[in-house]
Amino acid sequence: DQQVKQNSPSLSVQEGRISILNCDYTNSMFDYFLWYKKYPAEGPTFLISISSIKDKNEDGRFTVFLNKSAKHLSLHIVPSQPGDSAVYFCAASGSNYQLIWGAGTKLIIKP
Amino acid sequence: DTGVSQNPRHKITKRGQNVTFRCDPISEHNRLYWYRQTLGQGPEFLTYFQNEAQLEKSRLLSDRFSAERPKGSFSTLEIQRTEQGDSAMYLCASSPQGQVREGYTFGSGTRLTVV
Numbered sequence: 001d002q003q004v005k006q007n008s009p010s011l012s013v014q015e016g017r018i019s020i021l022n023c024d025y026t027n028s029m030f031d032y033f034l035w036y037k038k039y040p041a042e043g044p045t046f047l048i049s050i051s052s053i054k055d056k057n058e059d060g061r062f063t064v065f066l067n068k069s070a071k072h073l074s075l076h077i078v079p080s081q082p083g084d085s086a087v088y089f090c091a092a093s094g095s096n097y098q099l100i101w102g103a104g105t106k107l108i109i110k111p
Numbered sequence: 112d113t114g115v116s117q118n119p120r121h122k123i124t125k126r127g128q129n130v131t132f133r134c135d136p137i138s139e140h141n142r143l144y145w146y147r148q149t150l151g152q153g154p155e156f157l158t159y160f161q162n163e164a165q166l167e168k169s170r171l172l173s174d175r176f177s178a179e180r181p182k183g184s185f186s187t188l189e190i191q192r193t194e195q196g197d198s199a200m201y202l203c204a205s206s207p208q209g210q211v212r213e214g215y216t217f218g219s220g221t222r223l224t225v226v
Contacts, residue, residue, distance in 0.1 A: 004153070034214050043115070043202055044154070046214025089153050097142065098167075099215070101153025 003027045004092050006102035014110050019077040021105050023090030026071065030092040034099065035064060035075045038087045047088075048075070077107075085109045115218035117203050123224045124193055131189045132221045136205030143186050144215060145178055146202040147171065154202055160186060161208065193225045 005024045013019045023033075031052040036044035050057040050064045050073070057064050063076045077084055087106050091099040116135040124130050136143045141162050146154035157176070158168045162183035172178075175193075180186040190197055200222050204215035 009151075036214065041219065043117075043204070043217030043219050045217070049214060091153070096167075097144075097159060098156050099154075101155070103151060103153050 002103075003030075003100050004090055004102040006088075006090055006105050008105050009103070010106040010108065012108045012110060013080050015082060016079045019075075019080045019084065019107055019109070021075040021077075021088050021090075021107065023073050023075075023102055024071060025073075025092050027092070027094065027100075028071070029094045030100075031095070032093040033064070033066060033073050034091045034093070035062075036089045036091060038089060038104070044089055080107075080109045082109050082111060115203055115205055115216050117201075117218035117221050119221055120219065121222050121224075123226060126195060126225055127192055129189065129191045130193060130223065131187055132201055132203075132223075134186045134188070134203030134218060135184075136186070136203070137216055138184075139207065140205035140216070141183065141208050142206045143180055144204045144206075145186070145188050146204065148200040148202055148220070149198075157188075157201075190223075193223075195225045198223055198225045 003026050034049040035047040037047045038044045048059050048062050050066050055066050066073045087104045089104045090102040118133045144159040145157040148154045156169050157172050158178050160180040175191045178188045200220045202220045204217045206215045
């Protein structure tokens with residue numbers, strides 16, 4: 001039973017345009033959501049997070065939106081840059097220390 | 112501090128052999144986590160330590176797996192009698208206590224191939 005789902009295995013976006021990565025979850029007990037970025041041969045790197053009491057968090061070019069009623073969150077990257085090409089993971093946390101991860105979306109930024 | 116360090120980066124072993132991986136966390140982080148990642152999947156939780164105490168183990172961690180964190184510093188993950196299904200990337204992460212919102216800091220992982 002996948003509690004965190006990223007239904008798009010890959011996404012291709014033109015440089016300078018907006019990249020939107022989506023994530024759905026099933027467990028209403030999750031209260032913290034995080035996005036990680038992963039380059040090949042490296043571990044995941046924390047990007048941005050959002051608490052369930054908020055619906056938006058912004059950090060530079062990155063914005064995460066949370067829709068609790070739909071159990072959906074999305075990561076927006078504007079404008080997209082070539083260095084953004086990576087695999088993006090959505091993760092969720094409940095009252096404990098564990099992170100439950102999605103399968104990832106490979107973002108490709110085309111020049 | 113250079114972050115979370117994992118050794119070796121790659122390990123190829125024959126089925127049935129034992130392997131051991133090491134993780135050196137960020138020195139001021141008292142929590143240490145092991146995750147496993149297979150191709151096309153996100154990381155899956157294996158176990159975590161708070162200081163030297165192993166506080167939780169996933170059901171994914173069969174009795175062939177053992178993890179230790181002596182003295183609350185570095186940690187080792189041992190797999191005995193390796194099987195081909197153990198082939199994966201083993202990721203270690205650390206964090207200060209309770210700070211999920213800042214995310215964990217991951218190492219680059221150890222890629223295990225069992226042939």
